[in-house]
Amino acid sequence: MTNRQNAALQTKRKLIAAALELIKSNGFNAINVEDITREAGVAKGTFYTYFKRKEDIVLEISRAPFAEIADELEAMRALPLIDKLSHYVRRFMQCVQFCGIHICRQWTRDVLDPNEVPENKDAQKWQYDVNMLQNILKNAVQNGELKKNTPIDLFTHILICQMYGMMTCWCMSDGKFDPLDWTDRFCAAQLPALFGPYLSVKK
Amino acid sequence: MTNRQNAALQTKRKLIAAALELIKSNGFNAINVEDITREAGVAKGTFYTYFKRKEDIVLEISRAPFAEIADELEAMRALPLIDKLSHYVRRFMQCVQFCGIHICRQWTRDVLDPNEVPENKDAQKWQYDVNMLQNILKNAVQNGELKKNTPIDLFTHILICQMYGMMTCWCMSDGKFDPLDWTDRFCAAQLPALFGPYLSVKK
Amino acid sequence: MTNRQNAALQTKRKLIAAALELIKSNGFNAINVEDITREAGVAKGTFYTYFKRKEDIVLEISRAPFAEIADELEAMRALPLIDKLSHYVRRFMQCVQFCGIHICRQWTRDVLDPNEVPENKDAQKWQYDVNMLQNILKNAVQNGELKKNTPIDLFTHILICQMYGMMTCWCMSDGKFDPLDWTDRFCAAQLPALFGPYLSVKK
Amino acid sequence: MTNRQNAALQTKRKLIAAALELIKSNGFNAINVEDITREAGVAKGTFYTYFKRKEDIVLEISRAPFAEIADELEAMRALPLIDKLSHYVRRFMQCVQFCGIHICRQWTRDVLDPNEVPENKDAQKWQYDVNMLQNILKNAVQNGELKKNTPIDLFTHILICQMYGMMTCWCMSDGKFDPLDWTDRFCAAQLPALFGPYLSVKK
DNA sequence: GATGAATGAGGATTCATTCAT
DNA sequence: CATGAATGAATCCTCATTCAT
Numbered sequence: 009m010t011n012r013q014n015a016a017l018q019t020k021r022k023l024i025a026a027a028l029e030l031i032k033s034n035g036f037n038a039i040n041v042e043d044i045t046r047e048a049g050v051a052k053g054t055f056y057t058y059f060k061r062k063e064d065i066v067l068e069i070s071r072a073p074f075a076e077i078a079d080e081l082e083a084m085r086a087l088p089l090i091d092k093l094s095h096y097v098r099r100f101m102q103c104v105q106f107c108g109i110h111i112c113r114q115w116t117r118d119v120l121d122p123n124e125v126p127e128n129k130d131a132q133k134w135q136y137d138v139n140m141l142q143n144i145l146k147n148a149v150q151n152g153e154l155k156k157n158t159p160i161d162l163f164t165h166i167l168i169c170q171m172y173g174m175m176t177c178w179c180m181s182d183g184k185f186d187p188l189d190w191t192d193r194f195c196a197a198q199l200p201a202l203f204g205p206y207l208s209v210k211k
Numbered sequence: 212m213t214n215r216q217n218a219a220l221q222t223k224r225k226l227i228a229a230a231l232e233l234i235k236s237n238g239f240n241a242i243n244v245e246d247i248t249r250e251a252g253v254a255k256g257t258f259y260t261y262f263k264r265k266e267d268i269v270l271e272i273s274r275a276p277f278a279e280i281a282d283e284l285e286a287m288r289a290l291p292l293i294d295k296l297s298h299y300v301r302r303f304m305q306c307v308q309f310c311g312i313h314i315c316r317q318w319t320r321d322v323l324d325p326n327e328v329p330e331n332k333d334a335q336k337w338q339y340d341v342n343m344l345q346n347i348l349k350n351a352v353q354n355g356e357l358k359k360n361t362p363i364d365l366f367t368h369i370l371i372c373q374m375y376g377m378m379t380c381w382c383m384s385d386g387k388f389d390p391l392d393w394t395d396r397f398c399a400a401q402l403p404a405l406f407g408p409y410l411s412v413k414k
Numbered sequence: 415m416t417n418r419q420n421a422a423l424q425t426k427r428k429l430i431a432a433a434l435e436l437i438k439s440n441g442f443n444a445i446n447v448e449d450i451t452r453e454a455g456v457a458k459g460t461f462y463t464y465f466k467r468k469e470d471i472v473l474e475i476s477r478a479p480f481a482e483i484a485d486e487l488e489a490m491r492a493l494p495l496i497d498k499l500s501h502y503v504r505r506f507m508q509c510v511q512f513c514g515i516h517i518c519r520q521w522t523r524d525v526l527d528p529n530e531v532p533e534n535k536d537a538q539k540w541q542y543d544v545n546m547l548q549n550i551l552k553n554a555v556q557n558g559e560l561k562k563n564t565p566i567d568l569f570t571h572i573l574i575c576q577m578y579g580m581m582t583c584w585c586m587s588d589g590k591f592d593p594l595d596w597t598d599r600f601c602a603a604q605l606p607a608l609f610g611p612y613l614s615v616k617k
Numbered sequence: 618m619t620n621r622q623n624a625a626l627q628t629k630r631k632l633i634a635a636a637l638e639l640i641k642s643n644g645f646n647a648i649n650v651e652d653i654t655r656e657a658g659v660a661k662g663t664f665y666t667y668f669k670r671k672e673d674i675v676l677e678i679s680r681a682p683f684a685e686i687a688d689e690l691e692a693m694r695a696l697p698l699i700d701k702l703s704h705y706v707r708r709f710m711q712c713v714q715f716c717g718i719h720i721c722r723q724w725t726r727d728v729l730d731p732n733e734v735p736e737n738k739d740a741q742k743w744q745y746d747v748n749m750l751q752n753i754l755k756n757a758v759q760n761g762e763l764k765k766n767t768p769i770d771l772f773t774h775i776l777i778c779q780m781y782g783m784m785t786c787w788c789m790s791d792g793k794f795d796p797l798d799w800t801d802r803f804c805a806a807q808l809p810a811l812f813g814p815y816l817s818v819k820k
Numbered sequence: 821g822a823t824g825a826a827t828g829a830g831g832a833t834t835c836a837t838t839c840a841t
Numbered sequence: 842c843a844t845g846a847a848t849g850a851a852t853c854c855t856c857a858t859t860c861a862t
Binding site: 649650651661662664665670671 | 834835836837838839
């Protein structure tokens, strides 16, 4: 990578970091592009060197934290399924909290100009999360931890709804609903009940 | 009711009906107050006779359909708890679909001017839904259908999260996730597993 | 007309008058909508109550002066054709000068958003001018002043080109070419030469 | 010419060709410098190696085609004046059509920053065309084809206006007015009528 | 209660141009 | 000569809201 390319990468990172802080504190609508560039220490126009629209930086912000989860799962192969799922859900909700209410709210925003955004970005995030969860369960079936007749699709969607539901409750309850608090209770109450009948007997 | 009052009520209904259709089709941000009044056949200023702010009509839109659910529950007292809950969840998701993605998205919107809106309206809706569900369970305990040690609070929040989660999946999956379809599967899979241990034995 | 309608009309007139002066002095691109409204003594947004786009006021500006010419022609029925044409050309060029170089230049501007402007406004002005000239000649044939075999279409276009050509020379010569000065010389040199063979012999 | 000079010349030609096509298709305002360089296959900054301002490429585009006309006139010395003029006018209008409506419109544009453009470029083009036409007539007087009392100045301006007028009609009629079509009719109708009295008798 | 002209704050976005590499 | 990241000026237009009629 040349020096120039490196400098450009740094500029983009500064913009993302600045946007994360500002949106967490004030909300997406309450800040403008100039706020972001001022905080990042670059000129206003520089924003548009890296992002086509103001909205585009939101997805960029949440990409890095969630990407870490995937890495961690690799390291947890040996753990029992229930623990692995608990960990995944907990980490997911941590990322949600890290991003903050305002960024989560933004995920469900109107897609402003569907004509110019052929691939629906919201759908992308949803599909990405569905896939990751599905893989965890598929692997569990493959390595014999779960029985072959486990309804993977159903369980995947139950868990996704639970996670997105906690996020939405957090956003709509104005903070009354603490997602990390409930995450543990939900996992303890539901995961054994749901997966119990499909766990292979360990010797 | 005088003629004038009646005419006023009609005007308000025309505005709500116009707004529902326009927001469902185009999204809240994509339409303006003039669009609504034009569709309703009244002058722009008339909107502000009935709503203090543009945002206020959103809650008004969703009020009526959800209010019907409460009425129906009255009529279902005799049903077994699982059936009652299944019915409630299904009806809730029907209302969600009736309101449309754009209005659901609006529920999680930033509160634009917190100074002027002392009571957080988003929280109100969330609290309203929590309360209704909680009452169903409390009644079940009171009439002996559920054991006294039933973790009502936990179950209430699990169900609320499931419903809001389905709604959010619907919004974020761009239609791929069919909420009514999954509602039935979720109820069939989860309600017996969760509540089974706490149901009183019927003689 | 009610008082409110009357007040609205006055507002529109103030905007047109302000725009004429500002564009004549500085050019269309050099001024912005706020300049116009400030000069007219109204709020910025008021401009858009009367004009959909900034460009739209240009045609409005030139409408009134050219409309006067049509009225005057009525009053000149009795004059000989050559005099009538001379008068028309001269009055046309006076209107051109009245509007100023900047507004004339604007007539040939790119139509910014053809999708939203179904009827090409530039073509409208050109067609309007062609029609008026054509009518003068047609009437001359009808009342016997011109022979029936007069090539009306050719003469109409020659004259239109001459007038628009003087206008363009004025715009492109940066003032060196004086349109009114040349108008008289052109009329004196060309009108008799062109129309002479087709004028009916007077007794 | 060194290799480097040659490469530079090629780059400039690519830019001019790219700009011609893009402006013809979309108009000067609708394209930006990056469009031109992308089409030409060079970097954005390269544009400014060859042109001081975006506007400057417009005159460069039209220079080559019109320069050809001057060369052709040399070769037509022997032709009778009327034929020579007909040819000139026709070739001029061909160049106008070759450049396209958008570039012609650009010729009458506002001079954006008069302070930095001491010599008015629009005036230059107009003066250039006036001079060329004037020379044709002056030569005709010198070689005896036209009488000494021929009003050269008047005829020059009549013809210039006719040519610029056809161009403007073309631009303003949105294509309805076909300049080449009318060129022939105008020349046939006007040139003999105007110049007839001043042509020297040939033996 | 209805009207609709007037208000004016508000911000994303474009893009010509520069200049260090 | 070529590059392309960075600059930052420039402004049109929208639209929620008010209020005199």
